[in-house]
Amino acid sequence: MSQYDRFTSDVLIVGAGLAGERAAIEAATQGLNVIILSLVPPRRSHSSAAQGGMQAALGNSAMGKGDSPDIHFADTVKGSDWGCDQDVARLFAEMAPVAMRQMAYWGVPWSRVVPGKRIYDGVDIHEDPEKEGLIAARNFGGTAKWRTCYTADGTGHTVLYTMDSVVIKLGITVHDRTEVLSLIHDGERCSGVVARCLRTGNLRVYTAKSTVIATGGYGRLYGASTNAIINEGSGMFVALETGVVPLGNMEAVQFHPTGIVPTWILITEGARGDGGYLLDKDHHRFMPDYEPKKKELASRDVVSRRIMQHIRKGYGVESPYGAHVWLDIRHLGEKHINTNLREIANICRNFAGVDPVHDLIPVRPTQHYSMGGIRTNIDGMAYGLTGLFSLGEAACWDMHGFNRLGGNSLAETVVAGMLIGDKIAKYTKEASLNVSSALIEEHVRFQEDRIQSLIECRNGKENVYQLRREMETILSENVGIFRSEEPLQKAVAQLHELHQRSCQVGLRSGGKGADPELASALRITGMIKLAYCIAAGALARKESRGSHFREDYPKRDDENWLKRTLAYWPVGADRPELDYEPVKITELPPGDRGYGEASTGAASANR
Amino acid sequence: MSQRQLTFHIFRYNPETPNQKPATQTFVLQEETGMTLFIALNKIREEQDSTLKFDFVCRAGICGSCGMLINGKPTLACRTLTKDLPTDITLMPLPVFKLLGDLSVDTGTWFRDMSLRTEAWVHTEKTFDPDAQEERMSNETALHIYEAERCIECGCCIGGCATANIKPNFIGAAGVNRVARFMLDPRDERDEQEYFDVVGSEDGIFGCIGLMACDDNCPVGIPLQGQLAYVRRKMALAGWKR
Numbered sequence: 001m002s003q004y005d006r007f008t009s010d011v012l013i014v015g016a017g018l019a020g021e022r023a024a025i026e027a028a029t030q031g032l033n034v035i036i037l038s039l040v041p042p043r044r045s046h047s048s049a050a051q052g053g054m055q056a057a058l059g060n061s062a063m064g065k066g067d068s069p070d071i072h073f074a075d076t077v078k079g080s081d082w083g084c085d086q087d088v089a090r091l092f093a094e095m096a097p098v099a100m101r102q103m104a105y106w107g108v109p110w111s112r113v114v115p116g117k118r119i120y121d122g123v124d125i126h127e128d129p130e131k132e133g134l135i136a137a138r139n140f141g142g143t144a145k146w147r148t149c150y151t152a153d154g155t156g157h158t159v160l161y162t163m164d165s166v167v168i169k170l171g172i173t174v175h176d177r178t179e180v181l182s183l184i185h186d187g188e189r190c191s192g193v194v195a196r197c198l199r200t201g202n203l204r205v206y207t208a209k210s211t212v213i214a215t216g217g218y219g220r221l222y223g224a225s226t227n228a229i230i231n232e233g234s235g236m237f238v239a240l241e242t243g244v245v246p247l248g249n250m251e252a253v254q255f256h257p258t259g260i261v262p263t264w265i266l267i268t269e270g271a272r273g274d275g276g277y278l279l280d281k282d283h284h285r286f287m288p289d290y291e292p293k294k295k296e297l298a299s300r301d302v303v304s305r306r307i308m309q310h311i312r313k314g315y316g317v318e319s320p321y322g323a324h325v326w327l328d329i330r331h332l333g334e335k336h337i338n339t340n341l342r343e344i345a346n347i348c349r350n351f352a353g354v355d356p357v358h359d360l361i362p363v364r365p366t367q368h369y370s371m372g373g374i375r376t377n378i379d380g381m382a383y384g385l386t387g388l389f390s391l392g393e394a395a396c397w398d399m400h401g402f403n404r405l406g407g408n409s410l411a412e413t414v415v416a417g418m419l420i421g422d423k424i425a426k427y428t429k430e431a432s433l434n435v436s437s438a439l440i441e442e443h444v445r446f447q448e449d450r451i452q453s454l455i456e457c458r459n460g461k462e463n464v465y466q467l468r469r470e471m472e473t474i475l476s477e478n479v480g481i482f483r484s485e486e487p488l489q490k491a492v493a494q495l496h497e498l499h500q501r502s503c504q505v506g507l508r509s510g511g512k513g514a515d516p517e518l519a520s521a522l523r524i525t526g527m528i529k530l531a532y533c534i535a536a537g538a539l540a541r542k543e544s545r546g547s548h549f550r551e552d553y554p555k556r557d558d559e560n561w562l563k564r565t566l567a568y569w570p571v572g573a574d575r576p577e578l579d580y581e582p583v584k585i586t587e588l589p590p591g592d593r594g595y596g597e598a599s600t601g602a603a604s605a606n607r
Numbered sequence: 608m609s610q611r612q613l614t615f616h617i618f619r620y621n622p623e624t625p626n627q628k629p630a631t632q633t634f635v636l637q638e639e640t641g642m643t644l645f646i647a648l649n650k651i652r653e654e655q656d657s658t659l660k661f662d663f664v665c666r667a668g669i670c671g672s673c674g675m676l677i678n679g680k681p682t683l684a685c686r687t688l689t690k691d692l693p694t695d696i697t698l699m700p701l702p703v704f705k706l707l708g709d710l711s712v713d714t715g716t717w718f719r720d721m722s723l724r725t726e727a728w729v730h731t732e733k734t735f736d737p738d739a740q741e742e743r744m745s746n747e748t749a750l751h752i753y754e755a756e757r758c759i760e761c762g763c764c765i766g767g768c769a770t771a772n773i774k775p776n777f778i779g780a781a782g783v784n785r786v787a788r789f790m791l792d793p794r795d796e797r798d799e800q801e802y803f804d805v806v807g808s809e810d811g812i813f814g815c816i817g818l819m820a821c822d823d824n825c826p827v828g829i830p831l832q833g834q835l836a837y838v839r840r841k842m843a844l845a846g847w848k849r
Contacts, residue, residue: 040670098737133743151753154753154757262641
């Protein structure tokens with residue numbers, strides 16, 4: 001018998017960001033026993049870093065007047081380039097206002113409507129005195145109305161802290177510094193996880209009636225990413241490694257237009273939402289030339305491509321870290337910058353040594369969000385295994401399709417947590433926990449053996465950090481904003497080889513206890529599998545849709561590609577298998593996105 | 608920028624192997640343009656000693672994971688540029704918190720305990736009505752709450768606090784600031800006497816001896832001095848009324 005601590009609960013939630021915590025609250029308030037596992041203390045989760053805001057059609061602000069879930073739905077579907085499930089987008093848009101109000105009730109200090117007049121981008125705005133004190137909204141890319149609720153410059157921080165305060169109040173058990181290594185399953189039902197304590201290195205077994213993966217995205221597969229360093233896609237690859245759970249649309253990778261050069265820390269869309277401009281090396285504001293209507297606030301994929309296109313034309317500012325453009329917020333004034341955009345100002349000063357009150361900010365498109373993830377149905381149930389749920393960025397629910405609108409991800413975490421949390425609770429109340437000790441033992445022994453092989457360098461002496469850098473480079477260079485056949489083929493071939501090599505990693509550190517090199521080594525194969533799914537999906541998809549832009553196939557092709565990629569990794573296989581399923585269209589038939597897509601065909605032609 | 612050679616003196620101790628005594632280990636690294644301690648520590652771990660333990664999450668000054676003593680000063684490692692430091696750099700873990708290994712300390716457990724002790728959530732008798740419009744609040748009040756809510760729980764105020772270093776149960780400036788955040792919030796229905804029970808003690812606001820290192824060390828610039836004064840004033844008055 002192996003030595004390990006064992007824990008049992010009704011619901012096991014992996015990930016203590018906004019999605020995981022909101023689902024935990026829902027299940028706990030329905031009387032269920034919940035354990036949350038987290039790599040880090042919950043308040044350190046990547047949700048805390050989201051500065052921009054959360055979309056919900058409250059319609060309180062003057063520029064949001066007349067807004068409704070119908071318009072929010074339409075924006076979301078258009079933004080997704082018709083790649084989303086419309087019944088999911090509809091459900092989301094309807095529930096978002098309730099979720100925001102509930103967060104206000106729980107304690108989020110949302111910014112509120114202040115009556116009076118101000119000027120924004122040359123337009124007079126009069127806030128209605130009757131709306132004074134209601135939740136305000138700011139402008140965000142790709143939306144017909146101002147709809148993004150926010151707390152000054154710290155939306156994610158305040159919403160996460162408030163959410164976590166409810167978790168603490170409810171007495172929900174959280175095991176932080178705990179990393180999941182695999183799902184315990186028999187090919188049909190998921191019964192929990194094998195995890196490793198990052199304080200001691202000891203293995204643990206958690207069994208539960210339902211297991212929920214809410215571990216966020218995989219940004220760190222790309223070297224240059226705005227994501228926190230914990231965003232390594234661990235929840236996604238443990239699901240993939242079951243062989244029966246598919247990942248949806250992994251090739252849909254979002255690049256944020258404004259990562260600061262060279263640390264790639266995100267400069268939130270709030271900067272452009274509040275009236276910031278993009279300038280080229282001649283200090284010319286170029287976005288109106290490409291997108292006369294939406295300018296800097298076209299959807300993220302469009303702005304990112306326009307920036308890269310403009311740089312390719314020779315208008316980028318040269319730097320040791322590659323060419324970039326400038327973000328200019330100086331005209332917003334010192335007071336506005338130091339209050340409403342304070343976090344941006346701090347990032348500029350502390351990490352790039354520039355003061356945005358007086359200086360231009362160097363920015364370039366940077367990996368930011370993963371639309372793809374564990375494929376679930378509208379109730380958040382993962383395909384392939386009963387008792388397994390997923391939500392938030394880890395999941396492909398799928399309301400974002402091929403491009404997510406700013407402010408929709410943070411909103412998704414809370415809305416999905418509320419809705420799917422309820423489904424999890426209902427499922428769990430009817431379910432029973434029935435898992436054989438032989439099955440648990442088998443899963444634990446597999447992990448023990450893996451750890452021992454790494455420590456003894458039984459399969460080789462490959463360096464985990466070296467492999468990781470190679471993976472980052474392959475993705476960044478060949479599976480980026482502009483994609484085409486040859487680089488994608490190269491990426492697939494290189495990742496194939498890298499996957500083989502990752503099975504030959506050996507440690508230099510000895511791997512005792514909570515050794516950090518061992519933690520990295522235990523992740524690397526799974527991370528490379530995710531990278532492989534991204535590259536293979538992108539190579540197969542011969543069209544451009546949302547963030548997936550093929551220079552050799554610049555048009556969206558609804559006839560052949562209005563479908564979702566499902567990537568499977570059969571146990572023991574050396575490559576992923578791709579399958580497809582139709583996208584659900586309920587209300588809004590495919591059409592023009594209305595901001596830039598009609599002319600993206602020309603984007604590559606005149607580069 | 609001239610290429611300096613940096614010498615790091617890093618505290619090493621693993622509580623899992625208590626027979627190995629704490630020690631300082633020296634690492635030499637070539638400085639690069641724009642190098643932060645996040646970059647430097649990762650380079651040391653990847654190239655020189657892969658057993659080195661330290662914590663980063665957001666690496667952008669938002670999550671509060673990487674508080675440590677940098678040449679004696681408690682601050683965030685992610686946003687410390689090496690160019691602002693001398694060539695000899697000493698890194699120690701934050702005191703007060705439980706040491707997990709090398710530069711990694713357990714701030715998470717400390718702050719969760721503080722949240723429990725100060726009951727850091729909105730106390731209200733009202734129930735949430737999903738069909739009702741949200742309750743109104745002036746934007747000024749919202750911003751005022753946010754000012755106190757900006758604490759990232761990095762622990763720099765606690766690590767540098769003389770009282771916290773000798774009194775294990777002292778909630779420190781972070782705890783007092785947390786209480787101030789809820790006192791300011793009109794949604795929280797606790798009265799002053801209830802707050803007094805939470806912080807009107809020597810482990811709370813009356814334990815502070817006013818050295819104000821917390822205010823100097825807060826990396827996000829929360830006006831802790833003002834928050835301490837605010838809570839102290841309110842609790843002194845509440846104490847009178849008892």
